[in-house]
Amino acid sequence: MATRRDFLKGCLAGGAAAAAAVVPEAACARDTLERPAEALGLLYDATLCVGCQACVAACKRANHNPAEFTTVDHLWDAPLDTSGHTFNLIKMYRHGTMETKDAEENGFAFMKTSCMHCADPSCVSACPVSAMRKDPETGIVGYDPDACIGCRYCVAACPFGIPKYQYDSPTGQIGKCELCRHRHQDGHYSACAEVCPTGATLFGRTDDLLAEAKRRLALKPGEWTTMPRGRLPAKNEKPEDAAKWKGIVDQSYQAQVGNYQQHVYGETEYGGTQVLKLSAVNFQKAGLPDLPPKSSAATSETIQHTLYGGLMMPIAVLAGLTWVAKRNVVPEDDDKKGGQP
Amino acid sequence: MSAHHPAAPVGGKLLNTATLVSGLLVAAMLAILFVRFIFGLGAVTNLNDGYPWGIWVVFDVVIGSAFACGGFSVAMLVYIFNRGEYHPLVRPALLASLFGYTLAGVGVIFDLGRWWNFWHIFWPGHANPNSVMFEVALCISAYILVMWIEFSPVFLEKWGLKAEKKKLERVLFFFIALGTLLPMMHQSSLGTLLVVMGPQVNPLWQTPVVPLLYLLSAIAIGYGVVLFETCVASSAYRRQIEMHLLQPMARVMLGVLAVFVVVRFGDMIARGALGHAFAFSLEALFFWLETICFLLPFALAGRAADRRNPARLFLAGVALMLAGVLLRVNGFLIGYDTGVGVDHGWNYFPSIAEMLVTMGMFAIEVLGYIVITRRFPVLPRAEASAAH
Numbered sequence: 001m002a003t004r005r006d007f008l009k010g011c012l013a014g015g016a017a018a019a020a021a022v023v024p025e026a027a028c029a030r031d032t033l034e035r036p037a038e039a040l041g042l043l044y045d046a047t048l049c050v051g052c053q054a055c056v057a058a059c060k061r062a063n064h065n066p067a068e069f070t071t072v073d074h075l076w077d078a079p080l081d082t083s084g085h086t087f088n089l090i091k092m093y094r095h096g097t098m099e100t101k102d103a104e105e106n107g108f109a110f111m112k113t114s115c116m117h118c119a120d121p122s123c124v125s126a127c128p129v130s131a132m133r134k135d136p137e138t139g140i141v142g143y144d145p146d147a148c149i150g151c152r153y154c155v156a157a158c159p160f161g162i163p164k165y166q167y168d169s170p171t172g173q174i175g176k177c178e179l180c181r182h183r184h185q186d187g188h189y190s191a192c193a194e195v196c197p198t199g200a201t202l203f204g205r206t207d208d209l210l211a212e213a214k215r216r217l218a219l220k221p222g223e224w225t226t227m228p229r230g231r232l233p234a235k236n237e238k239p240e241d242a243a244k245w246k247g248i249v250d251q252s253y254q255a256q257v258g259n260y261q262q263h264v265y266g267e268t269e270y271g272g273t274q275v276l277k278l279s280a281v282n283f284q285k286a287g288l289p290d291l292p293p294k295s296s297a298a299t300s301e302t303i304q305h306t307l308y309g310g311l312m313m314p315i316a317v318l319a320g321l322t323w324v325a326k327r328n329v330v331p332e333d334d335d336k337k338g339g340q341p
Numbered sequence: 342m343s344a345h346h347p348a349a350p351v352g353g354k355l356l357n358t359a360t361l362v363s364g365l366l367v368a369a370m371l372a373i374l375f376v377r378f379i380f381g382l383g384a385v386t387n388l389n390d391g392y393p394w395g396i397w398v399v400f401d402v403v404i405g406s407a408f409a410c411g412g413f414s415v416a417m418l419v420y421i422f423n424r425g426e427y428h429p430l431v432r433p434a435l436l437a438s439l440f441g442y443t444l445a446g447v448g449v450i451f452d453l454g455r456w457w458n459f460w461h462i463f464w465p466g467h468a469n470p471n472s473v474m475f476e477v478a479l480c481i482s483a484y485i486l487v488m489w490i491e492f493s494p495v496f497l498e499k500w501g502l503k504a505e506k507k508k509l510e511r512v513l514f515f516f517i518a519l520g521t522l523l524p525m526m527h528q529s530s531l532g533t534l535l536v537v538m539g540p541q542v543n544p545l546w547q548t549p550v551v552p553l554l555y556l557l558s559a560i561a562i563g564y565g566v567v568l569f570e571t572c573v574a575s576s577a578y579r580r581q582i583e584m585h586l587l588q589p590m591a592r593v594m595l596g597v598l599a600v601f602v603v604v605r606f607g608d609m610i611a612r613g614a615l616g617h618a619f620a621f622s623l624e625a626l627f628f629w630l631e632t633i634c635f636l637l638p639f640a641l642a643g644r645a646a647d648r649r650n651p652a653r654l655f656l657a658g659v660a661l662m663l664a665g666v667l668l669r670v671n672g673f674l675i676g677y678d679t680g681v682g683v684d685h686g687w688n689y690f691p692s693i694a695e696m697l698v699t700m701g702m703f704a705i706e707v708l709g710y711i712v713i714t715r716r717f718p719v720l721p722r723a724e725a726s727a728a729h
Binding site for chain 1: 378379380381382383386388389390391393394419420421423425452453454455456458459461462464466467468469470471472473474475476478513514515517518519521522525526529530533534536537538539540541549552677679680681
């Protein structure tokens with residue numbers, strides 16, 4: 001029969017694992033990761049965007065994506081959101097009469113939707129097979145379809161709703177912006193920035209882009225200033241580094257400073273992103289989530305590593321359970337005898 | 342020391358209404374799966390860019406495996422807490438778990454968009470130990486193997502392989518210990534899956550203690566499922582209900598459930614998330630439905646007199662199973678919102694085809710349970726239980 005002592009021993013072993021789930025985070029805390037020093041990214045300035053969608057078309061071409069028809073006549077590519085076949089889209093904020101550009105009241109504004117290339121991406125943490133990887137140098141979050149099992153945990157994990165699965169195919173892949181990393185070796189940077197006529201989408205090192213964004217925030221709205229287009233050269237860029245990229249280096253022009261929200265979206269969100277955004281309209285109204293500076297990947301991995309780091313906890317609990325089970329499990333006799341140990 | 346009660350095959354015909362209906366559902370499932378593998382997930386499911394996970398993940402795997410915790414919960418009671426008197430419940434509970442988990446494992450393949458790569462999850466170059474999904478997959482796979490080993494004495498007994506059975510039983514304690522550890526690991530991790538989704542999951546279900554909530558609820562559901570299964574099996578096979586076992590086990594269930602309720606509300610108060618429960622929203626409504634289902638077992642079987650009524654035990658088990666369904670559906674679907682509410686309003690409701698596949702999976706379990714209990718020594722010998 002069970003004695004009280006045995007029962008308590010059982011409680012001890014069995015309860016250990018349950019208690020493990022509430023061990024304070026401090027033990028194996030995993031801090032929010034930071035961007036690599038040479039991180040590449042984009043700066044999107046909504047006040048410069050004219051909504052021409054040239055970047056959407058260029059993205060489709062660069063990534064060999066098919067058109068997505070949403071109108072009855074099936075004449076042109078008209079995706080309503082990013083998808084497994086559309087990695088970049090300009091969305092629109094609309095209010096009231098939509099008279100004024102970049103006004104929250106009775107106005108409209110544009111917002112680019114594409115991968116933010118997070119410093120600490122949820123998709124990379126979520127992926128069980130490392131099909132989503134963050135390049136240690138460029139920080140580009142890349143996808144490898146040959147590794148992917150199609151579980152779509154990355155789709156569920158991303159707070160920007162970016163990785164998307166191709167449900168229309170029996171061999172569907174995940175589709176997302178990879179900053180045109182496949183074109184870099186030929187000297188091409190992100191197609192969206194390459195074609196942007198107003199410099200609303202700018203390609204460069206995130207550090208330089210952040211400095212450029214802060215320069216704009218410091219200027220007076222309405223003032224004229226020089227706006228770069230295409231690729232933003234690095235600060236003190238060496239000629240041999242500049243030669244790596246194709247295209248005219250200086251495409252800058254004079255434009256008026258927008259009436260910005262005093263915040264660079266992506267500077268701190270989820271530990272920072274490599275794609276940064278400026279907007280005159282409130283970022284949440286323009287369609288970007290309000291995110292804390294701590295990444296969910298850090299919270300999730302802290303829990304996982306606290307419980308399973310080095311398999312310490314499971315092995316300790318297993319040892320306890322084995323010890324208790326060894327005492328309590330009695331080999332069964334032939335069923336005919338039954339009833340007696 | 343454990344007292345061992347003999348188990349015996351129930352016998353009888355294998356072809357009856359229950360097996361026939363189950364067979365038809367399985368056939369329908371196979372037809373739908375054929376279409377799914379030829380034309381893709383979009384051809385049969387209502388999955389979309391806002392809801393990448395539907396009922397094949399949430400019901401077949403997350404809930405299916407929680408329902409399959411009977412074997413784990415009862416084995417823990419018998420072998421870890423040394424309550425040998427519950428031994429007759431081990432085999433039937435383990436059988437149901439075996440089916441539940443094996444099918445959850447197989448069911449994952451239907452949902453994987455690139456299923457031919459599934460082995461990458463076990464492959465050192467690919468596997469990502471930071472991923473909660475990796476832990477869940479590895480642990481569930483290991484547990485399925487362990488459970489087949491735990492259950493194999495039944496087959497060895499049937500086929501008269503006495504020497505092999507004896508050898509296995511000498512090391513069985515280790516597999517029982519492993520079979521207690523593994524479900525603790527992955528049932529908690531199934532909850533941790535939500536953590537990386539961050540603010541996309543409503544604060545009612547997004548909490549750092551979610552692993553503990555999922556573990557405690559899975560253990561309680563394990564007992565609830567045993568109450569349910571024992572009552573159904575007894576009524577279907579016209580056998581006496583093992584009330585002398587179910588009554589005290591229901592008390593254990595309520596004890597675990599009480600701990601769950603304390604952790605659930607303690608956490609919500611500590612995080613200041615209780616306000617979300619009083620919002621005028623679908624999430625709040627489903628939170629209260631879930632909470633009512635978690636509290637119902639106390640109302641149904643809280644008093645000793647109530648627990649002498651098998652109907653009340655059965656209903657308490659069903660209420661708890663429903664509560665477990667709601668906790669998981671609420672976290673993964675009702676309380677989940679891609680892009681934190683700034684997307685263009687995605688909706689998901691499962692298609693008929695998706696539901697038929699889920700029903701087909703449960704039908705395989707019912708079919709397997711009937712065939713094995715009728716032909717193999719799983720349920721306690723009828724005259725033995727009548728003698729109590």
